Amino acid sequence: MFITAMASFAWANVNPTNYIGGVSFRPERDIPNLSGKVVLVTGGNTGLGKESIRQILARNPAHVFLAARSEQNAKAAIEDLKSSSSNANTDAKLTWLPLDLSSTKSVQDAAGSFKAQSSRLDILILNAGVMSLPPGETDLGHEIQLGTNHTGHFLLTKLLLPTLLRTAEEEEAGSSDVRVVSLSSIGHNLAPSFETILDQKKLKRCNTHARYGASKVANILFAAELARRYPSIMAVSVHPGLIATDLYAPLGKRNPVAALGSRVLGAVGTPVEAGARNQLWAAVGAKRAELVNGAYYVPVGNCKVHNRYVRSEEMGKELWEWTEKELRKGNANPSTAPGPDHKEGFLERTFQPHHAHHEQQQQQEQKPVFERRESQEEMEIPAQPKPQHHRRRSSTLQRLKEYMGNQDELDEAGKTYAKLM
Numbered sequence: 565m566f567i568t569a570m571a572s573f574a575w576a577n578v579n580p581t582n583y584i585g586g587v588s589f590r591p592e593r594d595i596p597n598l599s600g601k602v603v604l605v606t607g608g609n610t611g612l613g614k615e616s617i618r619q620i621l622a623r624n625p626a627h628v629f630l631a632a633r634s635e636q637n638a639k640a641a642i643e644d645l646k647s648s649s650s651n652a653n654t655d656a657k658l659t660w661l662p663l664d665l666s667s668t669k670s671v672q673d674a675a676g677s678f679k680a681q682s683s684r685l686d687i688l689i690l691n692a693g694v695m696s697l698p699p700g701e702t703d704l705g706h707e708i709q710l711g712t713n714h715t716g717h718f719l720l721t722k723l724l725l726p727t728l729l730r731t732a733e734e735e736e737a738g739s740s741d742v743r744v745v746s747l748s749s750i751g752h753n754l755a756p757s758f759e760t761i762l763d764q765k766k767l768k769r770c771n772t773h774a775r776y777g778a779s780k781v782a783n784i785l786f787a788a789e790l791a792r793r794y795p796s797i798m799a800v801s802v803h804p805g806l807i808a809t810d811l812y813a814p815l816g817k818r819n820p821v822a823a824l825g826s827r828v829l830g831a832v833g834t835p836v837e838a839g840a841r842n843q844l845w846a847a848v849g850a851k852r853a854e855l856v857n858g859a860y861y862v863p864v865g866n867c868k869v870h871n872r873y874v875r876s877e878e879m880g881k882e883l884w885e886w887t888e889k890e891l892r893k894g895n896a897n898p899s900t901a902p903g904p905d906h907k908e909g910f911l912e913r914t915f916q917p918h919h920a921h922h923e924q925q926q927q928q929e930q931k932p933v934f935e936r937r938e939s940q941e942e943m944e945i946p947a948q949p950k951p952q953h954h955r956r957r958s959s960t961l962q963r964l965k966e967y968m969g970n971q972d973e974l975d976e977a978g979k980t981y982a983k984l985m
């Protein structure tokens with residue numbers, strides 16, 4: 565199973581059709597001055613998050629929040645970022661925001677702490693993530709990778725929405741530029757069925773790669789749905805590439821083959837400086853008019869408009885409503901302690917229906933939000949041609965079935981393989 569999954573993942577990474585297109589982007593040339601901007605990056609203490617902060621700081625933003633779960637790691641990262649020479653001239657404030665995405669209370673506390681320190685939020689990079697973890701769950705009972713990578717980020721974003729929307733409205737008409745960038749992955753190709761993603765019992769029985777894939781599907785669906793519901797915010801998802809970071813560390817601990825695979829990935833992976841380019845392009849590099857709201861991009865700036873998760877309004881809506889319902893259930897659970905800014909009906913207010921939000925906005929006679937830029941037609945892509953490799957796939961699947969034992973896992977692997985071919 566591991567070999568099949570890794571082969572699928574590697575294939576998706578090297579498949580040239582995934583990389584046709586894109587834009588030329590050099591952060592030092594293309595990121596404009598960010599003065600006045602407030603930025604929040606989750607998982608900012610290491611890897612792509614820390615590198616994104618490093619390059620953003622060099623453009624003189626007003627305030628950067630480095631969200632991380634470990635005080636020691638966060639403070640070490642801040643020290644390093646502040647002392648790095650390219651940032652020596654910046655006046656930007658750099659602040660640790662304690663955040664553990666696997667804990668509802670921690671996410672609530674983080675949102676409360678952020679709001680106490682800043683009245684605006686221009687750029688939110690939902691970067692933190694875990695991969696290849698053994699079975700586990702968050703305090704909400706969600707599968708650990710889905711719960712961390714998706715549910716935690718969903719709650720954080722929802723709690724920060726009033727600030728994001730207010731910031732978008734404060735901008736002069738037509739120049740609103742609030743962005744939310746979700747880190748997804750080409751590993752979304754490893755996901756089980758959508759039905760399994762929403763069924764936590766079933767999801768927890770899947771192998772670790774499928775569970776990671778599920779969380780990365782959710783990241784794409786979330787960005788697309790956020791864009792549909794709140795078009796004044798530019799929300800996109802990105803795959804960064806295959807980058808040598810700590811993300812692969814748990815893989816190395818699984819078994820000797822996985823350890824070798826992890827080492828190979830480390831050797832062939834893109835260095836983190838270049839690896840952060842796609843998310844930097846989406847968050848601060850690209851002009852707003854260059855971005856398609858709700859889209860999914862592979863490096864750099866290569867818009868995959870045909871991605872089925874971007875296109876599926878049904879799945880986006882269902883995931884959104886399912887996550888809201890799950891979080892409401894969590895709030896009713898006495899083991900989930902409320903945050904310091906908790907008041908009765910806290911989550912209910914946070915999750916008031918979309919139309920209610922708009923009605924409220926209208927009542928307050930606020931300025932109309934930025935019109936959604938792309939037309940429906942731009943997102944309508946003709947149906948994909950039927951795959952031509954049916955015979956080859958079935959014989960390969962047959963061989964796979966003979967080689968490996970567990971029928972459930974084989975069926976998942978077969979579906980993944982078929983999808984990728």
Ligand SMILES: NC(=O)c1ccc[n+]([C@@H]2O[C@H](COP(=O)([O-])OP(=O)(O)OC[C@H]3O[C@@H](n4cnc5c(N)ncnc54)[C@H](OP(=O)(O)O)[C@@H]3O)[C@@H](O)[C@H]2O)c1
Nearest residue numbers: 607611612664665666691692693747749806807809810811
């Ligand atoms: N590297 C790649 O090749 C690759 C490919 C595709 C997609 N991605 C995506 O890129 C994003 C960044 O990954 P990376 O490669 O930079 O990995 P990384 O170096 O392992 O960084 C991940 C970050 O997420 C944080 N994090 C993990 N669990 C958390 C939690 N419960 N609460 C708060 N923060 C948590 C980590 O904090 P700790 O240090 O405390 O663990 C760390 O700061 C992820 O979403 C990943 O899925 C990466």
